Amino acid sequence: MKKGVNSLKIRVFTDSRIAVAYAAAIVEHVVEAEHHPTLSLATGETPSALYAQLVEFHRRGLSFTDVTTVNLDEYVGLPKTHAQSYHQYMQEHFFQWIDISKDRIFIPNGYVNNLQNECERYDRILQQHPIDLQILGIGINGHIGFNEPGTAFKPTTHIVGLSEETIRSNARFFNSLNDVPKQAITMGLQPIMQSKQILLMAFGEQKAQAVHLALEGDVQTHVPASILQIHPNVTFILDEAVAKACKLNL
Numbered sequence: 001m002k003k004g005v006n007s008l009k010i011r012v013f014t015d016s017r018i019a020v021a022y023a024a025a026i027v028e029h030v031v032e033a034e035h036h037p038t039l040s041l042a043t044g045e046t047p048s049a050l051y052a053q054l055v056e057f058h059r060r061g062l063s064f065t066d067v068t069t070v071n072l073d074e075y076v077g078l079p080k081t082h083a084q085s086y087h088q089y090m091q092e093h094f095f096q097w098i099d100i101s102k103d104r105i106f107i108p109n110g111y112v113n114n115l116q117n118e119c120e121r122y123d124r125i126l127q128q129h130p131i132d133l134q135i136l137g138i139g140i141n142g143h144i145g146f147n148e149p150g151t152a153f154k155p156t157t158h159i160v161g162l163s164e165e166t167i168r169s170n171a172r173f174f175n176s177l178n179d180v181p182k183q184a185i186t187m188g189l190q191p192i193m194q195s196k197q198i199l200l201m202a203f204g205e206q207k208a209q210a211v212h213l214a215l216e217g218d219v220q221t222h223v224p225a226s227i228l229q230i231h232p233n234v235t236f237i238l239d240e241a242v243a244k245a246c247k248l249n250l
Ligand code: GLP
Pocket: 042, 043, 044, 045, 046, 047, 072, 073, 136, 137, 138, 139, 140, 144, 145, 146, 166, 170
């Protein structure tokens, strides 16, 4: 068993398909083992294959009726029905295909007049639903959720101005760079760090620098994912492309 920094585990798979199957098996274990599990879910390209795998597990008998989900983040200014909203993403990739009850699904709403109230509402939800398993991707600048690099780690749900790097990176999902929202609402680092278990998935060499800094650099606010180094139960699930490109010393 390979261990990384402190107790952090690193699992490298030849390709992302196998990595995703590994992650999905861990999700299934948590869903089956916990009485009323809370999963905290990420969006983006990386976890989409994980949701497809879990939908497949559901078709083979895995039930989500006892599961509560909270999502990490949402764009500010996109209605829930917008094709690129994370509400829509979750519906399309996961929720519409499984037997989860609608009233157990929680996603921050970035399409409200009073964003501060929404942050406080979401924090109350997170307090009521401590996270059993946190699924994370990583931004090319080391962000988790939309906790962007900055001058301080923010513990609670907050509104964030997206960095130019993030806007450029997420432009691949929109018609043009101008269409990418400039702000998002994101879970803060406290509920993430209080999760019982965290899986961070990163595939492809474009994530190499972020993964390298998160794993092997200091814990620093300029690389939000580096805070995971001090979590007691976190696994980085990588493909060979990212592991080789960041020259992981495994
Ligand atoms: C997005 C999300 C993150 C995600 C990251 C990487 O902006 N807010 O939760 O992990 O960027 O996304 P991708 O997997 O598409 O590279």
